[in-house]
Amino acid sequence: MTALTANAAPSRWRNNRAALRFMRHRLALLGLAMIIFLSLACVLGPHLLPYNSLFIDLRARFAPPLTGYHFLGTDPLGRDVAARLLMAGRISLLVGFFAMVLSTLVGTLVGVIAGYRGGWVGATLMRTVDGFLSFPSIFLLLALAAALKPSPVMITVIIALTSWMEVARIVEAEVRSLREREFVLAGRMLGLSGTHIMFREILPNAMGPIIVASTLTVARAILMEAYISFLGYGIQPPLPSWGNMLNGAQQYLGSAPWLAIIPGAAITIAVTSFNFIGDGLRDALDVRDDHI
Amino acid sequence: MRGFLLNRLSQSLVLLVIVSIIGFGILNLLPGGPLAQFGLDPGMTQQDIERLKGLLGLDRPIWIQYLDWAWRLVRGDWGHSFRDGAPVLEVIGSHLFATLLLMGSSTVIAISIGAWIGIRGATRRYSLFDYLATVGAMVALSVPTFWFGLVGIYVFSLKLGWLPAGNMSEIGDGSILGYLHHLILPSIVLSLVHVAIWSRYMRTATLDAISQDFVKTARAKGLSERRILMKHVVGNALLPMITLAGMQLPSVLTGALVTETVFTWPGMGRLFLDSLGYSDYPVVMGLLMFSAILVLLGNLIADIVVAIVDPRIRLA
Numbered sequence: 001m002t003a004l005t006a007n008a009a010p011s012r013w014r015n016n017r018a019a020l021r022f023m024r025h026r027l028a029l030l031g032l033a034m035i036i037f038l039s040l041a042c043v044l045g046p047h048l049l050p051y052n053s054l055f056i057d058l059r060a061r062f063a064p065p066l067t068g069y070h071f072l073g074t075d076p077l078g079r080d081v082a083a084r085l086l087m088a089g090r091i092s093l094l095v096g097f098f099a100m101v102l103s104t105l106v107g108t109l110v111g112v113i114a115g116y117r118g119g120w121v122g123a124t125l126m127r128t129v130d131g132f133l134s135f136p137s138i139f140l141l142l143a144l145a146a147a148l149k150p151s152p153v154m155i156t157v158i159i160a161l162t163s164w165m166e167v168a169r170i171v172e173a174e175v176r177s178l179r180e181r182e183f184v185l186a187g188r189m190l191g192l193s194g195t196h197i198m199f200r201e202i203l204p205n206a207m208g209p210i211i212v213a214s215t216l217t218v219a220r221a222i223l224m225e226a227y228i229s230f231l232g233y234g235i236q237p238p239l240p241s242w243g244n245m246l247n248g249a250q251q252y253l254g255s256a257p258w259l260a261i262i263p264g265a266a267i268t269i270a271v272t273s274f275n276f277i278g279d280g281l282r283d284a285l286d287v288r289d290d291h292i
Numbered sequence: 293m294r295g296f297l298l299n300r301l302s303q304s305l306v307l308l309v310i311v312s313i314i315g316f317g318i319l320n321l322l323p324g325g326p327l328a329q330f331g332l333d334p335g336m337t338q339q340d341i342e343r344l345k346g347l348l349g350l351d352r353p354i355w356i357q358y359l360d361w362a363w364r365l366v367r368g369d370w371g372h373s374f375r376d377g378a379p380v381l382e383v384i385g386s387h388l389f390a391t392l393l394l395m396g397s398s399t400v401i402a403i404s405i406g407a408w409i410g411i412r413g414a415t416r417r418y419s420l421f422d423y424l425a426t427v428g429a430m431v432a433l434s435v436p437t438f439w440f441g442l443v444g445i446y447v448f449s450l451k452l453g454w455l456p457a458g459n460m461s462e463i464g465d466g467s468i469l470g471y472l473h474h475l476i477l478p479s480i481v482l483s484l485v486h487v488a489i490w491s492r493y494m495r496t497a498t499l500d501a502i503s504q505d506f507v508k509t510a511r512a513k514g515l516s517e518r519r520i521l522m523k524h525v526v527g528n529a530l531l532p533m534i535t536l537a538g539m540q541l542p543s544v545l546t547g548a549l550v551t552e553t554v555f556t557w558p559g560m561g562r563l564f565l566d567s568l569g570y571s572d573y574p575v576v577m578g579l580l581m582f583s584a585i586l587v588l589l590g591n592l593i594a595d596i597v598v599a600i601v602d603p604r605i606r607l608a
Contacts, residue, residue, distance in 0.1 A: 139546070
């Protein structure tokens with residue numbers, strides 16, 4: 001017990017320092033503010049707008065933004081783009097978030113086991129990671145999406161299935177470097193089980209890199225959802241997502257450019273925000289700058 | 293050197309086996325599994341399919357099926373396209389050049405602009421340029437490639453009319469200039485993300501090299517700053533870039549698929565999507581395996597080139 005309480009004080013102190021450093025990172029704060037704003041808009045917005053995302057206003061098809069009652073214009077069916085954008089945001093953000101949760105869980109599990117066990121178990125797991133990384137992710141995503149029924153849950157699973165490797169690599173490297181440290185040896189001497197040492201003693205020390213990687217994974221997952229939905233294999237209409245709002249926008253590019261520009265801008269803003277937050281967290285938690 | 297090569301080669305072979313196992317897993321996930329191409333034929337009854345399963349050995353244990361499938365891949369028998377019956381490898385081959393052209397030109401753009409931004413940012417660290425480049429790279433990494441393509445088409449094709457909106461050439465126009473004209477916009481679109489990545493790596497690599505002792509030595513010798521930068525700093529920073537170029541391959545291929553769709557570019561990416569649309573699973577599987585093998589090969593070549601260029605490995 002004494003060891004535990006002695007541990008708690010410096011860690012809280014360190015977290016405060018990290019929080020302070022994060023607060024000083026202006027871009028990260030901007031990203032955080034944007035994400036909070038986007039989430040609130042997507043949750044509350046649809047209730048405040050005069051139009052339902054599925055309401056078809058046949059007299060106002062292709063209405064440009066800022067004219068009449070539709071402030072972001074309407075699509076080829078006369079549906080309100082603003083209402084659809086916010087409903088789509090719900091789907092895109094949720095898919096991005098849950099894909100991150102799932103891929104972080106899988107990646108962490110694989111990384112911890114591979115890093116702690118080492119030997120042929122670790123080698124097999126890490127070569128599997130390399131194997132998955134050898135496929136261009138969009139080829140893998142599309143093949144899987146075509147093979148499985150594309151519901152939002154399935155899309156989330158598929159995206160997670162193609163983005164857990166990064167976390168696994170980071171965790172494996174971290175755990176491998178911690179494996180021979182004194183506190184782990186002490187744990188072994190005390191007769192703690194391997195599972196306890198892996199998840200209760202080693203893993204908390206690798207939280208920084210995991211948090212950073214998972215923030216960047218949200219950004220990646222939102223992009224991937226947009227890619228496959230844009231190509232027609234992701235979220236299926238009438239359910240809107242930022243990606244599938246762009247599907248079909250190309251043919252109206254000359255006459256109704258806002259159909260392409262608005263959802264794409266939403267994706268870019270959301271992904272940039274998550275990348276900014278990830279960057280701020282990396283500085284705050286003092287994680288090595290391995291890539292970008 | 294020989295030890296390095298053998299080691300590296302065996303690594304690639306192990307990865308190839310793992311990649312093929314993943315591919316085989318996906319093949320069995322596809323609707324209808326390996327028989328997908330027959331399952332869609334309305335003339336086939338359930339009994340026909342059962343009979344085919346027996347004939348093709350799909351009632352055998354799964355690992356024998358895998359070995360059989362893998363052996364056919366090795367021999368170059370990748371099956372036949374469901375659409376026109378052409379061998380899959382031939383179909384892929386006829387789309388390979390367009391994709392390689394697009395990837396090559398965008399990589400040239402990405403490396404030259406990215407390296408320039410990175411070196412300039414590193415030598416003027418914490419300047420306004422460096423700050424804007426850092427933020428700009430993060431934004432560039434967040435822009436969906438297809439959206440950037442659509443905006444590019446809107447501005448440069450539809451509004452300004454400077455560049456064509458798609459395809460590789462005008463019908464009946466075989467001139468190189470025509471091809472180049474069509475190549476400009478898709479190459480720039482595909483390169484955006486990679487300009488960002490290259491600039492970040494180049495900045496880090498240059499900063500690393502600047503703080504090395506040999507740079508101090510070069511200064512002490514009285515070499516000009518420009519010469520130090522070009523010869524000693526950039527020369528050393530460029531070496532890891534070769535490895536990086538190999539590591540970038542999956543993401544370049546992903547970008548190429550999306551870019552090709554937006555620009556109706558007749559490459560592998562478009563072929564992949566068209567084949568998915570027709571449920572032409574032999575070609576889909578073929579492209580999946582082909583792209584992974586291309587990535588493995590690219591990484592292997594990059595590592596061998598580094599080994600040849602880098603005396604620390606060459607002479608070891």
